[in-house]
Amino acid sequence: MSTRQVRHLAASGELRLLARGVVDETSVDRLLAVRGGSHRRAWSEETAWGAVALLSGIEANWMGESQRSRLKGRLRALSAEQLLERSRDRAEVHRYASHASTAARLRSDVVDLARAATTLGLAESSAVDGYVSADVLESLVARHGLIGDDTGQHTLRATAMDLAVVERLAESTVLAALDLAESLDVRERRVGLDALEAALARFHG
Known part of the structure; x- marks a missing residue:
């Protein structure tokens, strides 16, 4: 990857710079988890949601x-890995730390996929991982006192898609599987990829 490409990824928020010429290792790991070694352009947001x-x-x-x-x-x-890479622009992913008491209130303000994740066999978690409208993200962060932190326990996925559509899609396990497949946790990633492969197999008929 060229220096120019790295600068572009940093400018787009896909990589995080700690200082001039120093890239945050976790952001590299997250990029690789989603893209693998591919440099193919992602689908548009509406196409990614169409796939889901x-x-x-x-x-x-x-x-x-x-x-x-x-x-x-x-x-x-497509394979599960290719689907993951092409659909990455369905939302912008932001991670935050917060006070321990924040989770319950925050969960009520997002499209929460916790139930779908448990359907896939994962244990319930106190961390919040959900979708929000891009135009309310800033006010939501301020209201709950969230602090931007790439290793934080809460993940907000900001999208321009109608949240009523996202809520309906959250009833299926496909969206949760995509989110899990992006995880740096080996077990979560494997569960997500396996569920995506199963969804693709059903679609192939």
């Missing part, structure tokens, strides 16, 4: 018929 919908058995009615048809063809040719 189609794999969840829900019609992606925000896309045109021809767009959906092309996307169905692409999905039939």
